[in-house]
Amino acid sequence: MPPKKNTAKKRAAGGSAQRIGAPLGSPPASPAPAFRQVSVELELPIESHSVVVQRPNIFFVCLSCHTQSTLGASPAPYFGFYHDKPPAQGGQAVLPQFLRLNGKFEVASCTLLSSTPIAVIHFIIGAHDEVITPVPLLSSYLQHFFPNGGYMYLEVVFSVATHKQIDEYTRMQEARVAELTQHLGRTGRAFVFFSNHSEQDSGWLFAGKVKGKFIAMSVSQVLCTVLRPYASTLKGAHMVFLVCGSVLEYEDPFVELKDAILELMVASAVIFSATRFQPLVATNFLLAMAELVIVEHLDLRKAFPTLLSLSSRLGQHSKVILMTLDLAADSPRLLVTTFARAHPQTQPWGVEVPAQCPTCGSTNSWSEKVAVLAFDESEDVDARDRATVASYLYSCTYPDCGKNQGAPPHKISINKPPGSILNVGRGKTNNWFQSPSTIFPPPASVPPSSVSSASFDTQDKRASSSDGNHSVLISLIPSMSDWYNSFEEILAEYKDDFLEAKDPESTRRRQVLRTVRDAIVELQETQDNPVDVPKALKRAIRRYYFQFITDEDDRQAEEEILEGDEERDQSGVSPEEREVNARPKEAFFYKKKLIDWDVALKLFKQEIDDYDKEEQRKMGVPHSIKYRTGHARRWFNNMTSAQRKEVEEARDKWNEEGAPPESQAIYRKRNLKKTLENFSEEIRRTMG
Ligand SMILES: [Zn+2]
Ligand SMILES: [Zn+2]
Structure with a gap:
């Protein structure tokens, strides 16, 4: 007999069960038709068709395949059964009517569920309850996706502080590793948790207890000892570290951690930055990860924003760091990305506003933030006037703040770090900020000390080329906005x-x-x-x-x-800048040969508007559009020779070149100077 096929299922509380009209043991009634037992979601037009569709040479297209083949193309009725070949290749429908869909499209975002064996391996220090974690809950949740087997939970309690303990630990794992290897086979994958404490003054990990007291050892020592017996099963695994954030605070431990992750070739690792991390707070996040990444096989990096949006209050407790293995480069490397909760008043861009005023000691004394704007002169007309926030200012509202020191009330400024707000939060207060990814190990030319600020490859920049200007601005902000x-x-x-x-x-x-x-x-x-x-x-x-x-x-x-x-200011721009700014982007504008009048209307729109307004004011009539053309004509006829020259030059240029090239690089470069000038001058305040 072939082994039972391992399938993962989302099990619903509903389902089908045999219905009986009389207590069991009564004389049998006629059995229900076979097809009804097979599928509860699809209904054949006429029950007798169940014989027809079971003939040989009938080709069945499942609902998922049908949906996929019609989604991008045009819609088509779903007949399910076709003669000889699929409908795309000309297969004719077998049944006279379409199949009736009784169910609905369910919540799964994809139809591929993990059918490969899964093992949850939980490495935990000391005793199974030494660190309180949601892993047992996760395990019992996951287990029900695998009603026919294919799921395994392994709790590996370790204490490896002495040679004796290490020997004992290593010996004990042999049988379990063998069982695990057999379970996973060639295709299975592990979902690994590592629950431990870390020593807050060094970032070292706890290795175990000696005479009732915990001993800490270097990160590489502990990880190596504990994980080595399992190394062969961890390749391609997703790994979550339920460890206090001290590991990340010190350079060496964090480097050792990343080294270990890279060496094990795990597909991904997630770690939290809170100094006193409480794993239970991550329950929602980890459940979502189990469902979307382990069961549904979504790409962790792509699904990450979704996971964060489902993470409930995790963001108030900790930042989340995602590390994924990148095999596309010459040698394996890790992409390391930090995600932090963003809240406009307490934690803009993930940077925390101090809880207490350092001058007067007041708590919760910060004023509503004041945004310092940078104007983004992009090629997009709509975006041209859209300002981006470059930093936030907060001042202490305690009336006597600074009085003792003879200083003004304390003020802090938080500059926008590089990165972007994820577009997943529900409302303004539950958002996440993603910092640019870093590479580990850092590229050779970059000295190790600047690893954390090295920005991820050019791909990232290309993807966000629409705010190319913006990123330039940001790097200049400290000197520009800090003059005050x-x-x-x-x-x-x-x-x-x-x-x-x-x-x-x-x-x-x-x-x-x-x-x-x-x-x-x-x-x-x-x-x-x-x-x-x-x-x-x-x-x-x-x-x-x-x-x-x-x-x-x-x-x-x-x-x-x-x-x-x-x-x-606007009238103070140079002819070149005026031309670039005024030049219409739409190709249709250039279809017919442009004359001076067309060009002047664009080039000197502001001046003409001003003139129109002024003239109408003089006329003493309510402002009306009907005088505008007349005023524009008059302004046009009275242009200065310099203005006339500008119009003629722009006319020739626009007629010759047509619509501006899509590559906006040239445009940006030309505008950079102006943008920067604008920026330095247009430090404005808004409340918000
Ligand atoms: Zn199919
Ligand atoms: Zn104060």
């Missing part, structure tokens, strides 16, 4: 003067601005390494003080001034 940190004392000294003036146009406020600017410039000149300050320094100072203005009228007046400044 560097001159904080000066800014603080004049803050009250500025606020007391209460009117942006007042001589007093202007005077304050001048004084502050002069003081900053003077100090800057004495610096060995002068801090970059925005070119339009007075305006930047205005913007800085703006956040402290509480008087409503004053605020509004300042806002108008700041906005007005921006408009004036």
